[in-house]
Amino acid sequence: MTAGEFLHLTCAEGAPRLDTFLAASLPQLSRSRLQALIKQGRVRVNGKPAAKAGQAVPRGARVEVEVPSPEPSYLVPEAITLDVCYEDAHLLVVNKPPGLVVHPGAGRKTGTLAAALLHHCRGELSGIGGVERPGIVHRLDKDTSGLLLIAKTDPAHRRLSFDLKARRIHRAYLAIVRGVPERAQGRVDAPIARHPQRRTEMAVLESGRPAVTHWRVREAFARAALLEVTLETGRTHQVRVHLTHMGHPVLGDPVYGKSRVAKKGEELPPGLIGRQALHAFRLRFTHPVTGEEKTIEAAPPGDFERALEGLRGSTGQG
Numbered sequence: 001m002t003a004g005e006f007l008h009l010t011c012a013e014g015a016p017r018l019d020t021f022l023a024a025s026l027p028q029l030s031r032s033r034l035q036a037l038i039k040q041g042r043v044r045v046n047g048k049p050a051a052k053a054g055q056a057v058p059r060g061a062r063v064e065v066e067v068p069s070p071e072p073s074y075l076v077p078e079a080i081t082l083d084v085c086y087e088d089a090h091l092l093v094v095n096k097p098p099g100l101v102v103h104p105g106a107g108r109k110t111g112t113l114a115a116a117l118l119h120h121c122r123g124e125l126s127g128i129g130g131v132e133r134p135g136i137v138h139r140l141d142k143d144t145s146g147l148l149l150i151a152k153t154d155p156a157h158r159r160l161s162f163d164l165k166a167r168r169i170h171r172a173y174l175a176i177v178r179g180v181p182e183r184a185q186g187r188v189d190a191p192i193a194r195h196p197q198r199r200t201e202m203a204v205l206e207s208g209r210p211a212v213t214h215w216r217v218r219e220a221f222a223r224a225a226l227l228e229v230t231l232e233t234g235r236t237h238q239v240r241v242h243l244t245h246m247g248h249p250v251l252g253d254p255v256y257g258k259s260r261v262a263k264k265g266e267e268l269p270p271g272l273i274g275r276q277a278l279h280a281f282r283l284r285f286t287h288p289v290t291g292e293e294k295t296i297e298a299a300p301p302g303d304f305e306r307a308l309e310g311l312r313g314s315t316g317q318g
Contacts, residue, residue: 027165146280
């Protein structure tokens, strides 16, 4: 095993699960990465290698985590044009177009935002996220457009990851949804977990992790609405799952939008948008080095705006 950084922790109150304790103590490392480190024998509890991710941690236990030096990345830098909204020596904010995958995954090794970042930053990106996710602090789904925060250095990545975990990074979305909510604004407080049968999907389940979403109506149409959505938590697919849960799925959502069948008189003009109508339009955070408060905004892309114009035209607005 390649030696790297050693992190030393003390579990003051005790914890029912090792991976839960580590996730709370080391927000710069994903839960999956921590579980991998445990399997690799890189986590020790009171001097002994941890047996499993779910083992209990006694009160006062000393926990040592070895984070190996970043492996050479197999990612090849690609000259993909990026819409950079802000950049300095420590971080950058990019406006991701719809259709661009953030990092490599099953069936996709090239044409990713990660490869574009390697080219743009000439390899000067944080390695904390692993070789497949250089500098990436948080992510967006392939067909969701909008703002993403990228760290260039490991210290910036650690600070931003901590702030994200502590809910100090504020993200706001624009979403076109089916139907018009009865109220002008509201809050969805519903736990989210992986779907028990469809493992690539998420669902509202009592056994899930806490998730809170706030929304307000920006514009109402005859059979749809434009919502502004903000997150308290950051669960996978949270906006899409919560809006479907409240009965107003995101327009064009091929996964969660199927749960609501349009009733007679609710039909929308065909072909409004070819993907989920979701755009991350505002990002507010504290700069990890200067301490300056940053607010970055990006207008929705053309397909989103055309969908809005189509809805306005169908109701005689605008």
